[in-house]
Amino acid sequence: MKSRAITAAAMIGAYLATASVAQDTSQLYTASFNYNGEQLVISQTPQINGDAVAALYRLPENCGAICVVPHTAAEGVETVSERDVLAFMTEQVASGDGLLIDSRLPADRAVAFLPASINVPHSLITPDNPLLNDILVAMGTRSLSGSLNFTDALPIMVFDDGPTTTDAPAFIAAMLEAGYPAAKIKYYRGGMQVWTAMGLKTEGTQS
Amino acid sequence: MNAAGPITETRKGAALPWIIAVGAMTFAVGMTGAMFVMQNRQASQTEMMAAMMMQMQQQQQDATVTRNASAALLTVPTAPAAAPAPAPVPVAAPVVATAAIPSASAAIANRADPAVALTDTRTQEEKVAEAVAAANANKVRMLTEGIVAGLYDVTNEQDASGSGTRIALASRNAPSAVVALEELLTEAIASGEIELPDSVANADGVVDTQTMLFDLVQRSLEGGSDAEIAAAAELRRRAFEASTAQSEVVGGERYYTVESGDSLAYIALQFYGSTNAYGRIYEANREIIPAPDKIQIGQRLLIPNV
Numbered sequence: 001m002k003s004r005a006i007t008a009a010a011m012i013g014a015y016l017a018t019a020s021v022a023q024d025t026s027q028l029y030t031a032s033f034n035y036n037g038e039q040l041v042i043s044q045t046p047q048i049n050g051d052a053v054a055a056l057y058r059l060p061e062n063c064g065a066i067c068v069v070p071h072t073a074a075e076g077v078e079t080v081s082e083r084d085v086l087a088f089m090t091e092q093v094a095s096g097d098g099l100l101i102d103s104r105l106p107a108d109r110a111v112a113f114l115p116a117s118i119n120v121p122h123s124l125i126t127p128d129n130p131l132l133n134d135i136l137v138a139m140g141t142r143s144l145s146g147s148l149n150f151t152d153a154l155p156i157m158v159f160d161d162g163p164t165t166t167d168a169p170a171f172i173a174a175m176l177e178a179g180y181p182a183a184k185i186k187y188y189r190g191g192m193q194v195w196t197a198m199g200l201k202t203e204g205t206q207s
Numbered sequence: 208m209n210a211a212g213p214i215t216e217t218r219k220g221a222a223l224p225w226i227i228a229v230g231a232m233t234f235a236v237g238m239t240g241a242m243f244v245m246q247n248r249q250a251s252q253t254e255m256m257a258a259m260m261m262q263m264q265q266q267q268q269d270a271t272v273t274r275n276a277s278a279a280l281l282t283v284p285t286a287p288a289a290a291p292a293p294a295p296v297p298v299a300a301p302v303v304a305t306a307a308i309p310s311a312s313a314a315i316a317n318r319a320d321p322a323v324a325l326t327d328t329r330t331q332e333e334k335v336a337e338a339v340a341a342a343n344a345n346k347v348r349m350l351t352e353g354i355v356a357g358l359y360d361v362t363n364e365q366d367a368s369g370s371g372t373r374i375a376l377a378s379r380n381a382p383s384a385v386v387a388l389e390e391l392l393t394e395a396i397a398s399g400e401i402e403l404p405d406s407v408a409n410a411d412g413v414v415d416t417q418t419m420l421f422d423l424v425q426r427s428l429e430g431g432s433d434a435e436i437a438a439a440a441e442l443r444r445r446a447f448e449a450s451t452a453q454s455e456v457v458g459g460e461r462y463y464t465v466e467s468g469d470s471l472a473y474i475a476l477q478f479y480g481s482t483n484a485y486g487r488i489y490e491a492n493r494e495i496i497p498a499p500d501k502i503q504i505g506q507r508l509l510i511p512n513v
Binding site: 067068069140142143144145146147148149151152163164165166 | 211443444447448450451452453454455456461478479480513
């Protein structure tokens, strides 16, 4: 009686184990889409390049351990994960209906960056930058003698090095200040650090 | 790379500040509501007073607000002249007059003062017509004065058919003037007294009096004093920002697809905040639009310089 119960439990356990393994493989990240006339394929590699991940961390001195930013960048701005980034790339960036924005300074971007992303350094989004209007217009905003209408503004997804850096939160705060609707902004908090640690493809000097 | 600062935890379970804050908010909202109701009541009283004054001084006409487009609307309609006049025309007020402003015309019609009749050579009908013109001028003036004072909102709400939103002018000081002027425009166009401008003609063939009203008010303000010109710019800004019309940018150029209810003037209102700017869209799309009133639903129009 006792042995039969153990066998049954073991069988159920084995079944659950295989089910969860099967689920894991089905969750492997992959995306394929056309961007700027070329076919981009993003997949996960089993070999994680530790040096590449380490290069994206710069430990701040004023922190005992690694400092992290809050989970949410701003009210109404959704925080998203890698799966959402891949879906955004294939469904919106590829068709020109959305922009994946690298909010880091060019020096940081030179290390590595997400495929299909464009660089808009957060330092450019300031009220006194005369080019701010042009930047907003390039994102689809309508502009007429100083007035802005965000009806056609494109959905944007913003990232930086990752949870230890504040470039993207700063970018998002400045965009909201400029009037960009929070509903059109998404925050990929994992950024380059999590992306690289998951073995997802990057571009730049390290790729 | 901007590094994140240390995390500062704030986890104090003090409920009292919250209760105070919520209480304060409720009080503020209540007060704002009460103020708004009072303001509205004052506005309608002012309007009633204005209407009464107008009835008493029906001869005092003010033509200064009648400019360009508004002139057609505000001139005395000479109803019998247009008709072939076969039979003696009975003494009746023009079509526009009675329905829109019964109080004014009725009051004047009842003023059968024999002393005045002796010296005044005008017929009863002419007097009524003049009173109506004065009343219309008054309504336009009330509306434009309110706009100069900023007493209005540009709304963008679901239209009657529920197919989308429409930009509308919501006057705070003279809401009934808006309604009356819209009725007046509808009837004047139906009776052929004023011609529907080509730019306002939409793809459905339905008269869009709201867009005509915007046109009327904007033209009236744009030719006026510095304060009125500034008010016209502010009205443009509000209309531009209120627009939810969706367009797409292809190769650096913005395109808009004509929808039901659109006229060139209304599209210009949505993208430039001004019905007057329809010419820019017309010029940019001459190849596909033979005339300003010949736009079709589904047409893709280039919207320059936005």
